[in-house]
Amino acid sequence: LAKTTQPISMDSYEGQEVNITCSHNNIATNDYITWYQQFPSQGPRFIIQGYKTKVTNEVASLFIPADRKSSTLSLPRVSLSDTAVYYCLVVGMDSSYKLIFGSGTRLLVRP
Amino acid sequence: DAMVIQNPRYQVTQFGKPVTLSCSQTLNHNVMYWYQQKSSQAPKLLFHYYDKDFNNEADTPDNFQSRRPNTSFCFLDIRSPGLGDAAMYLCATSSLGQRYTFGSGTRLTVV
Numbered sequence: 292l293a294k295t296t297q298p299i300s301m302d303s304y305e306g307q308e309v310n311i312t313c314s315h316n317n318i319a320t321n322d323y324i325t326w327y328q329q330f331p332s333q334g335p336r337f338i339i340q341g342y343k344t345k346v347t348n349e350v351a352s353l354f355i356p357a358d359r360k361s362s363t364l365s366l367p368r369v370s371l372s373d374t375a376v377y378y379c380l381v382v383g384m385d386s387s388y389k390l391i392f393g394s395g396t397r398l399l400v401r402p
Numbered sequence: 403d404a405m406v407i408q409n410p411r412y413q414v415t416q417f418g419k420p421v422t423l424s425c426s427q428t429l430n431h432n433v434m435y436w437y438q439q440k441s442s443q444a445p446k447l448l449f450h451y452y453d454k455d456f457n458n459e460a461d462t463p464d465n466f467q468s469r470r471p472n473t474s475f476c477f478l479d480i481r482s483p484g485l486g487d488a489a490m491y492l493c494a495t496s497s498l499g500q501r502y503t504f505g506s507g508t509r510l511t512v513v
Binding site for chain 2: 325327332333334335336337340378382384387388389390391392393394
């Protein structure tokens with residue numbers, strides 16, 4: 292199971308772009324990268340996932356370099372409501388597609 | 403609209419008194435998961451059902467059991483709750499290899 296490392300916390304201001312980088316040096320060939328967001332007293336919510344290069348959806352972009360040993364979640368123009376914990380996870384067939392959470396990044400967006 | 407429903411949202415139980423938490427889903431997903439999340443920590447996987455097959459995590463205490471009588475429902479039984487079992491319990495579902503959908507959780511207090 293690939294271990295992930297991400298910053299414990301980040302601060303930002305409304306309207307800024309936020310980039311959260313996650314390292315996963317021992318990612319396996321069949322693993323993919325997925326990100327979840329969690330607000331206090333709620334269950335985590337899926338944000339985005341990808342295998343390589345760049346993926347974009349209506350809320351975020353995910354950048355994965357060719358060696359796939361890291362990934363960067365990009366949140367464009369954050370608002371106060373983006374204050375949450377963001378989890379980077381590596382998921383694969385070898386681990387039966389289980390989500391094993393690391394410590395996550397606590398993002399605080401200030402006015 | 404809720405797709406993974408956990409009842410109750412808050413549960414208070416006495417030390418040592420068995421308690422059952424419930425989860426239901428309308429997504430027809432074949433996998434259901436139970437996570438424990440203590441304050442300021444990441445969710446920790448306790449076990450999951452792949453259809454009727456039960457899969458326990460190696461470090462899940464025997465005090466925790468689960469039942470899945472049908473596709474839609476899954477229960478978490480805590481046989482003898484201790485003070486250390488106070489936590490948020492999260493249920494999640496997925497089709498194998500696809501994104502997870504989490505419920506809002508049940509916050510368990512042990513008195």
